[in-house]
Amino acid sequence: MKAIVVKPGTKGFELKDYDLREKLGDHQVMIKTLYNGICGTDRGIVSSKLSFSRPQDGFSELILGHEAIGMVKEVGDNVVSFRKGDYVVPIVRRGCGECLNCKVGRSDFCETGKFVEAGIRGKNGFMREEFVDDEAYLVKVPEAIKDIGVLTEPLSNVVKAIDELFQVQRRMIWNCEDGAYSCRNAFVIGTGPIGIFFSLMLKTFGFNVYLLNRRDPSPKEEYISRKINATFINTSKGLSDLPKVDVIADTSGFPSAFIPLLNKMNKNSALILFGTQSGDKTQIDADLITFFVENNIALFGSVNANKLDFKEAINYLTMWKEKYGDALSSMITTRVKPEEASKILLEKPSGEIKSVIEW
């Protein structure tokens, strides 16, 4: 079996034959991989910048890959939810088995930190010709979205963050007079796949969405923002055109990108931190803290997703494909074979929204 393998802590990767001799258990499913998505986490591991990446216990190397879609090849004797030929997406994080959140399937809120994540830390990932996984960690993908199903993860993480947003904002009446959110503005900072998914989610609830970047949109970004009726703003040309805002979702991880926007925040608004970076040393002062306190502004970070978020992500993809047509599939900007993986793992292709490996 061919697999893309890394040695966490050292730079680079290798495509090689890698026989794990996985046996199919009674509650397990064997999956032929169709596509893997590539994200900053994969590139962070390959460039040895993610210090928390580690191999599975008993291994010296890690099979990379946490975004995947595959087709069921074979099912174990006691598998009830899947059959041969089904399209499936695997869940990334597996719980610690100790804390209450993990015991009830909410490993995205693991309290011990002893979870593992496929292709990232402590568990072999999905960048390989085939893999065996427990039925419980798979979600079914309708054939109608098999072309974009590889986007389920990352979208699942955004579904979780938006769910948290509404849970937090339930602290008061936040909807508009019509019961929806058409009187509310949202800034989404960063226009990668996560930024586009935040925009799509917020549009779905009726928000007026502004997609923010420090540059003009690429032709693809311009096409997608027009199609979903979101306003693309180049913030390097100034912020004066921007209205007051009710929710900011930062996907950039750069404080210098979102701190200048905070004085646009309305009373009772919310700031979602989703992106991660290092190096940006922007400072905050006591006046900003006062502003947050005096205006009931909520701030929360969000990471990962649970099984229900994956299932919801699949529902959203199905609905959006119907509504927005090729705007979704056009998010997949680069497809390469495993032999050409260096073109997308070692560098970011120009104009990239999402790059995938096709097995």
Ligand SMILES: [Zn+2]
């Ligand atoms: Zn846990």
